Amino acid sequence: MNETDVGAQLTVLAVDDEKPALDELAFLLRAEESIAAVHPASDATTALRILRSTEVDAVFLDINMPGLDGLELAGILSNFATPPPVVFVTAHDDRAVSAFDLGAVDYLLKPLREERLSQAVQRIVDLAGRNKTTAPAAVAPSDEVIPVELGGVTTLVQRSSVEWVEADGDYARLHTPGRSHLVRIPISTLESRWADAGFLRVHRSYLVSLALVTGIRTVGSGLVVSLRAHGDQPAVELPVSRRHTRELKDRLVRAPKQSWSAR
Incomplete structure (x- = not known):
């Protein structure tokens, strides 16, 4: 120390x-x-x-x-x-x-x-x-750290590094730049715990960081949300379910610094 x-x-x-x-x-x-x-x-x-x-x-x-x-x-x-x-x-x-x-x-x-x-x-x-x-009136959430145990090795994953979360049964897969981490936490638990940190459920299988959303567009009869690309990696696009579409659009509209478009 x-x-x-x-x-x-x-x-x-x-x-x-x-x-x-x-x-x-x-x-x-x-x-x-x-x-x-x-x-x-x-x-x-x-x-x-x-x-x-x-x-x-x-x-x-x-x-x-x-x-x-x-x-x-x-x-x-x-x-x-x-x-x-x-x-x-x-x-x-x-x-x-x-x-x-x-x-x-x-x-x-x-x-x-x-x-x-x-x-x-x-x-x-x-x-x-x-x-x-920190003053009592401060509302900014602290950056949670998730310990991920794999083969006796512990990796500490900061919530701020997580771009999107994918449901995997009773587990969740945390997607960070270039890596993913499987944790024994249901996506519904992370949805409620990370709501104040700017994460939003867009589909029964996906939770995204709104700060990384660059756009939403129509594909066939549905919508997909696009997340910011990193280096030579392609942008990630995830489906948006009908029941989450209105809240996603409302949250993006209420975020004045968020750059996004609906095509």
Whole structure:
């Protein structure tokens, strides 16, 4: 971490019902220079008791626990007046959709890798910094980062780099310049999460960044939307369903800086 990060001095809560896993998580968190204190808890009840008496900057939370599980605890935390950021730490990769629906900052898979934990901590540091420096009236959404796990390698994909999203069953394929990334998040979830960031559903299978739309045109009996080309790559054209046509046109008309045409 850089020097500006070291001064953050976060207080975090670590929750896991398995003692070896909790001890390892706490040990790795304490090794992070930006973390000043780690409060361990072996169940949700203890975690809530700590939260009532201690102000924490983030919660690192296991999912599968007896009693209240991690997702249920995160749901309770989301109702706090100032919800703490939550990072899920779990051995199961099939709960990411539910985790991100609850607003999780990150989703780490066991066994923990130090570099991935450091990335999650850095995101907490960045989030804490934005909360201190951003005026309450600010409405610009932060640039969300989506962790993509493939073959044990994690790629962090910034939302601002995503041009369009393609539905693939319960998954979504994020299309960035020259690449695509498959994530276990339904397109409907991204539609609601990214609406304020300028993404619009144009078809049951497609979600696009309005900032990249260069035109809409008629093809046969339907419409297609064109996205900005990159270098020698051809422009992308995606179908627009009838039910989404009016909203697409209305959104483009309301965007004075958006250059587009309907042919």
